[in-house]
Amino acid sequence: MSKTIDWGPIRTLARRVLTEGERVALTRKEKALLRRTAAEVDISASEVESALATEEGALGLLQEESRRISEGTRRLMDALHRMYEHKDKGDLDSARQEMRNVLAVEVVPHYRAIAQGQLEAMADEHQQGERAPGASTRAVFARRTPLRLRGR
DSSP states (O other): OOSOOOOOHHHHIIIIIIIOOOOOOOHHHHHHHHHHHHHHOOHHHHHHHTTTSSHHHHHHHHHHHHHHHHHHHHHHHHHHHHHHHHHHTTHOOOOHHHHHHHHHHOOOOHHHHHHHHHHHHHHHHHHTTOOTTTHHHHHHHHHHHHOOOOTT
């Protein structure tokens, strides 16, 4: 993805509202944050506008955005960990399957792009035969495929 994702503000709002019990203020700034985040986590504009009509709807929207970010982060990080383990054992088919499994269920475009990038990098790595004797798969892969997970 070309644009940087910063989910710090929505996480702060979610903590204040969902954990500390603060009310959703529905200020212009909070509405803008909820709209922006909804687009980033693949919630339609019509769903957002309907949700922002009431405080209860906005709370539900915030909960769903927070859930998609948290679950997507966990799902992707777990799959990346397993992918690297498979790659270290030389099992590229299983490594690729980990990313395919993410793509089968993930709705957040940022996380989908990362998983797709991992698949493409594995295809490139396999075709180019880049692995030098004695170099671990993880070292080769990490050098070629930087992850940008700001807001994770």
